[in-house]
Amino acid sequence: MAVEYLSAGSPDGTVMGRSSTDKIGFFNATPSVRASGFTAPAGTAATNSTPYGYSQAQADAIVTWIRAVDAELKAKGLIA
Incomplete structure (x- = not known):
């Protein structure tokens, strides 16, 4: 089976989706x-006030963001 490439050979590259409302999916995932609605946690410096070097609020924000990114990558089919 031959490989198909998604490229027009443009020197500027190839974009998938023209707007934020265009749906895209990978590896047979339902396009979305x-x-x-979620942003990366603030890039504040770690502290030594807890065993992990972050305040409870910082740690909670990091976990929340990682879970949101994980869910989106799974929904798009980019990770299992």
């Missing part, structure tokens, strides 16, 4: 629109 671009995720929104």
